[in-house]
Amino acid sequence: MKPMFSQGHATCCTILSVFGVIFLGTMSYLFSIPAISLTHTIEDPNDPADVARACMTATFFYAFMILFCGCQSWLNKREERSEIQLQ
Numbered sequence: 001m002k003p004m005f006s007q008g009h010a011t012c013c014t015i016l017s018v019f020g021v022i023f024l025g026t027m028s029y030l031f032s033i034p035a036i037s038l039t040h041t042i043e044d045p046n047d048p049a050d051v052a053r054a055c056m057t058a059t060f061f062y063a064f065m066i067l068f069c070g071c072q073s074w075l076n077k078r079e080e081r082s083e084i085q086l087q
Helices: 007-032 048-086
Strands: none
Touching: 007 048
């Protein structure tokens, strides 16, 4: 199977996705408890639990991107090794 993205793009996407998982996971947790220091009041936003669920959904998307881009990096490395062996 040939990779769809270059090694640099796949690595960049993986790193950004790791930061996305960390940030959105933290935001999801803070909105689920509802942290007054985050929202400044308990009423803002109207339903912090919905915001927490939306952040968790985005966290799962970024986790999927870590897996996908990690596989792309692996495919790029495997393709490089096979080219070296053929020469």
